[in-house]
Amino acid sequence: MQETPKESKLAKVSPKTRKVFEFIESSKSPLGAYDLLNDQNLRAIGFKAPTQIYRALKQLLDLRLIHKVESLNAFVACCKEHEKGPSILAICDNCGQVQDIPAEDLAAQVKREVGKKFPGLKELNIELKGVCEDCTSEDSEVQAATVS
């Protein structure tokens, strides 16, 4: 048994919160709180008000099962490969997908950069925008679609 795998974390939350996680995990793009709220499947199991969604999201964030994409006000599932270090959220402007890329070394580098100006680093949030690998290889198609 792993230290704190996804399953053991999910075991701690209510079925409804678990359901929220499943929706986020199965989505290929980040979901906003109101995307979740308006989802028929979540409506069906009793989510009626924003508060309920935000409560579930808070639990999942605290357990580090999901990340908030601050620049999109939306949430993505954690890739679960960076339990201790930070990650980079790479947002594709073309397809909208967000990759959660582990970046263990980066925290140390950032600490060096900020130096004594900011000795008490607690949370690190890195987001980048651009074009993902898939969309790059499909660039000709994208171009074609753009000019048409």
Added chain:
Amino acid sequence: MQETPKESKLAKVSPKTRKVFEFIESSKSPLGAYDLLNDQNLRAIGFKAPTQIYRALKQLLDLRLIHKVESLNAFVACCKEHEKGPSILAICDNCGQVQDIPAEDLAAQVKREVGKKFPGLKELNIELKGVCEDCTSEDSEVQAATVS
């Protein structure tokens, strides 16, 4: 004359937009759009609706005179020392101040980390939270204030 110093950029925008910049620059903490909108001094020169503020902010963002702190929905003046590279926005949980710390080297490092998964990097946004130098040296006071 510098390449594109603050003054030459400010020369391109309207007096009202310039005024918005001045308010952001003179604030020691980040300001939200509605903080600006509700400011008597900006009201006095004709800002009455959110749109006006957001238009001014967009111009300033485009000129890189200010940054948006995504995790706070607020805006800070750029330190103007990283014309080409990214910077780190360091948010102090204690005093609320945000430092704009140039981090030229970091873009290259991030590119290495994301590798081919994300070849088309365009924008890089790094925010961190913690305690700034000033607040760290005043830690004893902070503690005293906390327990009282």
Added chain:
DNA sequence: TTCGGGATGTTATACTATTACGGCTAAGTA
């Protein structure tokens, strides 16, 4: 002069997030 684009003013609306309050239930304890 006439046209067009860009900046500005104004209203309305959409989107995101939190507060407040009340009920229910599980767990501890006298």
Added chain:
DNA sequence: TACTTAGCCGTAATAGTATAACATCCCGAA
């Protein structure tokens, strides 16, 4: 058992952030 407390959940209201849509004005090009 009866009482208490704390956490989870439901519900309603509200606060906070951002954009859409449309009207007007001004200035420079043709």
